[in-house]
Amino acid sequence: MYTSNRRSIVLMVFGWLCLAGMPCSTVLADQQEDALPDSLFLLPVLEAEAIVVTGTAVRESPIELPYAVARIDRASLAEQGSPSMVDLFKNLSASSGVIGEANSWYNAQSGDIPETVANINLRGLGASRSLVLLNGRRQTYVPGRLVGGRFVDVNAFPSISIERMDILKEGAGAVYGSDAIAGVANFITRGSFEGFELDVSYDYFDAGGDAMLGGIWGGKVGDSNLVISLEHKRRGNLRAEERDWALRPFPNYGWGWSWYGNPGAFIIPDGLQTDESILAGEPRFVDPGCTGLGGYQVGASTCRFRYQPWDSIIEKLQHTRGFAELNGSFGETDYHLEALYHDARVPEWETTPSFPPIAFYDGVQQVRADHPGRVAFVEQNPTYTNSDGVTLDLTGDQPWYFFGRLVGNAGPGRVQSRESRTRRLAGSLTGPIGESSLSYDLGISYSDTKGTVRQPAEYAYRKFLAFRGFGGPNCGVGVVPDPSAPSGLALGPIPSGVTPGTGNCSYFNPFSNGIQFSAQPDAPYTDSANPNYRADLAHSAELIDWINERVATTSEASLLSMEAILNGVIKEGVASYATGYQLRRVDVSAVPNAPGDLSQNPCRIPGDRSCAIQTGSFTFTSGIHPYEANQTTHAVFAELALKPSDWLDSQAALHFEDYGFANSLDPKISLRAQVSDFLALRGTVQTTFRTPSVDDLNTDVVIYTDYVGPTGAWKAIENRGVEDLEPEEALTYNLGVIIENDTGFEVTVDYWNFDFNNPIGVIPHSALAAAYVDPSTRAAVQDRIYCPGNRNDGSCAPGDMERIRINHINWPGLKTSGIDWHIGGRHVVGSGAVDAHLDGSYTLDYTIEPLMHNGVEIVAENEAVGFLNLTNPLAPPLPPLRLNATVGYHWSDYSAIARTHYISSYENGDYWFDTGPSGEDWTQIDPFLTFDMNFQWRIPDTGAVATLSLFNLTGAAPPYVNQELAFDALTHDPKGRRIKLGVTYSFR
Incomplete structure (x- = not known):
């Protein structure tokens, strides 16, 4: 296979280290801080002296280990103003493509990703390729089924319970397993905390804000230490209309303006033409109420509809998180127990008043000659000259076709709710084995998550009835399948005495003469009534409610992980080792409600199963098939830490995983050489493997x-x-230089490289x-x-x-590489100390090999770095350069810290998004530069710390991106200037 020769080379080097007289073994890096007290090499993610990447409190350097690790502790987070997980990982230079704001359309799967979640996406290789640990042990994935793989929701962890985060910024599959192909993020909790601490903060920004209240208590319970933490966070809704950069006018800005609106356009076929391919070219006119109600008329073709006012930049969110842990010992055995609970809610998720139908020419939205809205319009306009200068005779009897959506500028938006909960139980036993140098670590963790997401949907058959005057729950007229009709529908039997638009039967009116006011901001008819409005022609809100349905999917995911590790010391100060076994089982399932269950309702008529196209009962939204699936993994591993001389450190690891349908043996070798007192070199090379x-x-x-x-x-x-x-396979390697002097000044530069074969994605x-x-x-x-x-x-x-x-496939290959650096130090100035740090990452390349389909190249070899990658299934937005600069002065009981965050420019890179409707060039996405200030006062003799944070001091708007909400929600911060006040009060 692709990596077999390279894997053999790495294995030979590994064997050479073993033949030097040391048993081959591995330390699984999924374990507690004190798991290897006698080991020469402490765990890279959990115990390494770490590189400072974001703050002065994180200034220890990992020169004893050849790993690129970032450590972010509570002090560093406090000096940054205690950012949310979304803000933290958007600013992390090694991470790209972070969700958590305006992500309802993430990966085009709004039904699966609620806005309450957040992720870490190391190197932009996909969040599912970054392993997330809590206290060194795995956590379950989000419950929704995703193209590109599921990931761990880092928003589930209570921030008040976190002591630090350690981020291994290189591939670690040979140490941790196949889900660590891009790196590892490990969240360590405050297991030794004693006392009580209360944390309250409010983060204000124009038209929005975040409020958080949290508390943590720790104390002795017998000989054990119990820590309990609880926090509640609320986020306000930031609507698109609250930002002038988000609501853009047409025609200069096309995105956010749908081609299909209401008011809409009407197709006037020649005679009784029903062939869909011909109808598209038939004469048409645009409803004359288009502009007055806030639409934009495009010739005689359509009335564009701006749907942005019903989308949110940030949704209203509620998080309640709790965490508890018990640490103690009996005899020489240490034990650890922990429990987590997270409840997340989007109480008012709003979306557009309606969705456009997928098919416009199938006859569902047919307007017959006796339709009251049409009759009234023709009375005023027996002939009508459209914008193309064509005069149309409107007095014929042929049916018209409405080219538009059910509800548009009249509003209101449709509001749904979404919620999820996450649970976790974990425990471990560690201790020595007799009088030997051996020790054991037995661990088990179980976590699960369950979420329900809801989407509005519009019944095709109810639209069909309402356009014909038989709308309403009590009309008494139904539909029957008609395979010969383009819509697949026909009217059912009409009871005696039932006529269209009378009694309990209602018409849906697609004409603007049934709309009194516009809900579109700044439209002419927003504050003054439409002069052509007639109350007798308006359809009722109850009719729209009847046409609409709620599609809900409840998804679940769980992870059971069990491991046994044996570790020991071969020779004190020279060699240590560990070996072990791990079992992982993932279970996932999803159950839709009855309307969205494609196994029950695959056709346009609920309960019918005879249709050829089984996409469900709705004209835009689709349901799912219920499913259950599971996957079990067995892994054995070994690691050797060897110090053959005072200047050379080495580490070798082997990891074997078996999934039943695939298995792999992957080695990793790491070296660190202390060339001189101030200069060290480090490097790692490994093969890695990831199953479907x-x-x-x-x-x-x-x-x-x-x-x-x-x-x-x-x-x-x-x-x-x-x-x-x-399975995916890859060869990854890192090379680094570390320079440090006695004054605390340090420089680290690391080159990283990933070379993938068979990366899993979809056909775009x-x-x-x-x-x-x-x-x-x-x-x-x-x-x-x-x-x-x-x-x-x-x-x-x-x-x-x-x-x-489309379907999932193995792409031919992907190669990416880049450079990370850190420069920093501390210097005493007067009665205080100055910290200064510059951290950055530059992605050199992200090359995707060409994709063939049926002998034809459909995707040429392309370079993803420097592009938005909106239609690229293997890459998120990838600005090539990210920088973070920090200068802080600490004196007495005060600290003042200034920070700068820079994201370089990049390009849309797709024709459909590069060009505006009038030919505007939106290729370039500008760089994004923000400045922050944080002031801390450690109030003497009170146990209180007050922090005032000023984010984005200049109020910089996110760069314009020619898509949905006019910014890149996976990269940029849309909130603008913010002021945050936080107070932490500790009783010790």
Whole structure:
């Protein structure tokens, strides 16, 4: 295989170290601080003297170990103003693609990612490739099924219970296992805390804010130490209309303006034409109420709708977190028990008043000649000259087709709720074995999470009825399947005496003469009434509620991890070792509510199973198939720490994992050489391995919506896993230089490199769409492009695509490399001390090899670094350069710390997002520079510390990005200038 030769080389070197007379063994780095008290080499993530990356309190350097580790402790976090996990990891130079703000459309799967979660994504290789530990042991993943793999929600950990975070910034699969391919983040709690501490803070920013109240108590319970912490955090809603950079006008800014609105446009077919491919080219006109109600008229084609006012930059959130741990001993055995609980809620998740239908020409939104809204319009306009100068005779009897959405500028938005809970129990026993140098570590952890996400949806059959005057729950008229109709629907029997629009039967009116006011900010008819409004033509809010449905999915995930480790010392001061076994079992499941259950309701009529296209009962939103899956991993490992001389440290590790369907043996070698008193060199090389996840192998279809450039609209994307995926493999290595003098000045520079084979991703639908546009490549992809009428024969124009079928695949390869650096030191000045640090990361390359499909290259070799990568399934946004600079002065009971954060410019890199509607060039995404100030007062004789933080002092807006909310939510901070006051009160 790809890495077999390289793996053999690393194994030979590993064997040479073993043959030097030392048993081959490994220290699993998933263990407690004091697990190896006699070991020469303490664990790199848990015990290393760590590189300072963000604050003066974290100035110890890991020169005794050849690992690039960042340590962030409570003092450092306090000096930064105790940032949220989202802010912390967005500023971490080694992390890219962090969710937690405006992420409801993350990975085009809004039904799976609530805004309460946050992640760490080391090197931008995908959050699922970064291992997250709590006290050295694994934590379960988020419950939602995701393209690209699930990740651990770091927002589940109470901030008041965290003593420090250690981040191993290099591949660690050979030490930790396959889920540490990009690195490790380990959260260590305050297990030895005694006393009581209260922490309260409020973070204010214009039109929003965060409030947090937390407490921690620790004390003796017999011979044991019990620590209990609890915190509650609330975040206010920041709506898009509260930021002038978010609500953009048309035509200069296209994103956030849908092609499909209400008011909309009407297609006037020639006679009784119903062929969908012909209807798209038939004459049409735009509702004359378009501009007055806040839309933007595009010739005779459509009335664009700005949906941004119903999206939020930051959602209203509520977090309640609790953590408890008990530490003690009996005899020579130490024990540790811990429990965690996290409740997260999005109580008012708002989205657009309606979604556009995927298919516009199927006859669901047909307006017949006797429709009251049409009758009234024709009375005023028997002929109508559209914007193309074509005069249309509107007095005919042929049905019109409404080209728009159910509700647009009239509002209101639709509000749903989302919630999740996370639980964890873990424990360990550690102690010596007799009088020998051997010791053991037995550990077990179980964690699970459960979440429910809700999406609004619109029934196709109820729209069908309402457009024909038979809307409402008590009308008495239903629908029946009609495979010969483009919509697949036909009216059912009409009871005697029932007529359209009378009694309990209602019309939906798509014309602007039924809309009195606009809810669109600053529209002409927002404060003054639409002069063409007629109350008798307005449909009721109850009718819209009847058409709408709530699709809910409750997902669960759990992780059971058990491990046994034997460690010991071969020769004091020369060699130590460890060896062990680990069992991991992941279980996942999802259960939709009845309306969203595709196993019960795969067709447009609930309960019907006869349709050819089984995408559910709705015109935009889709449900899911319920599923259950699990995956079990057995691992054995060994590690040797060897100090053959005073100037050379070495470490060798072997890790074998077996998943049943795949296995791998991966070695790692690390060296550190102290060349002189002030200069040291370090390096690591390893192979690593990652199997397909339970979601990658799940062949049940998932249907979501995403923007498809040639259509100018969001369309259905049908995705599924593949059972015969190959595992990912990679060779990774790091080379570093450490310079340090006696005054505390230090410089570290590390070069890192990842070389992947078979990375798991999906076929990008954007590439399939682009290949379909090109006549020379259409035949190779047409089987995956579905046209109106469920045809995948290449017969429709690119603009008429309705659905694209993709699946998980192994990409050919991916290579990325870069440089990290840290420069810093402390100097006594007057009665205090000055700390100064400069940390940064520069990504040199992120090269993705070309992708072939049916013998045709659909994705050329491309460089992802320096690009937004919105349509790239293997890369998040990757600005090449990130910098953090800190200068602090500490004296007496005071500290003043200034910080600067810099993210370099990058590019959109995709035609559909580079260019504005009027030809504007939005290729470049500007750099983002912010300045922070933090002041600390350690109030004498009170146990209180007050911190005043001023973030983004200049009020810099995030750089404009030509997409949804006008900024890159995975990279930039949208909150603007902030003022935060925090007070910590300790009773010891």
